[in-house]
Amino acid sequence: TRLPARTPREDRSGLDLLDADYTFVNERLARHYGIPGIYGSRFRRVALPDREQRGGLLGHGGLLALTSYPTRTSPVLRGKWLLDTILAAPPPSPPADVPALPEGGEGGRTTSVRERLERHRQAPACATCHASIDPPGFALEQFDGLGAWRTADEFGNPIDATATMPNGRTVAGMAGLRALLLERPEQFAGTVAEKLLSYALGRGLEHVDRPTVRAVVRDAAADDYRWSALIAGIVKSPAFLMRNAAPAD
Structure with a gap:
């Protein structure tokens, strides 16, 4: 990613890593981000047309893909990455006997990842850690497993990107999460x-x-x-x- 390299070189604020109103794209990445009018393989700096969908590391396609599974998003991986990398507050390791999250729901039902995680959190051994890990991941659910913007998941379920943080604050989507982080x-x-x-x-x-x-x-x-x-x-x-x-x- 070019953003972390360019902000020190240009002596910008370190907060640009969260709040940049620009990004670096070539034609292929611009198409992935939904940014029109970019042609060719050369990366260039462009202003972001929609700050609700992109801006800083939280909306970076590569990081969103890295914190997903091959077949679906993972609020857990994304939340853990944010706690580790953005807040320097890594969660504890999970117990060894934690069961994997069911794929696609139970009995063939196409439940959303959020619904499956909420059921998973009912286990006392899982509830405490997931209370801090899951909310920031839920706020990024409008990005699919490759970091593209979406309004429905792979089963057609509408995306719910609201999240109640451990301090009781409710945020909506990436923009709400970013605004909360920038308050401090x-x-x-x-x-x-x-x-x-x-x-x-x-x-x-x-x-x-x-x-x-x-x-x-x-x-x-x-x-x-x-x-x-x-x-x-x-x-x-x-x-x-x-x-x-x-x-x-």
Whole structure:
């Protein structure tokens, strides 16, 4: 995907990864996204005609396909990806004996993925984790398994992309989910800062690194979380400057 590469190069806000009003397409991808007037194999930057359907990583076709199964979408995979990658709050691993979700419903009934997951969540061992994993995935259900926009699933069931988040807020579709995430921009900026700091230090982060992340995010807020501000905060931090210091005896 070109968006994560271009936003640092152009020193845009890190929030563009969530809220970009543009994307990069060639003719084939533009057709997949429903963007008219694009011809040829060359990728070029285009303004998005419909911000309800695309914008940032949440509407990126490749990521939506990656978080689907070959035959259907997966709110669970998409929700887990969002918790892992966007919010840096990975859910716990599932129990070993969790049954697979039935394909196509039970007894030949063509129930939606949402209906099957709601039945799955009735098991006490599944309910707690799915309460946080499923809602963001449900909000992305208007994208099929290849990331194309849709209004009905593979069985013809109308898509319900509303979702009640763990905090009780209800969102509608990708645009509603994006708006909710942007209400607390420091949360996503913190995720970006964590990943940058981990890369800069060459190791995973520990509890003692949390103050550094918070300081980087706090200082970068004044510059709209631009990449230059995030990176400058990291390279000036004691954690980075002392990364090769010998441990005290």
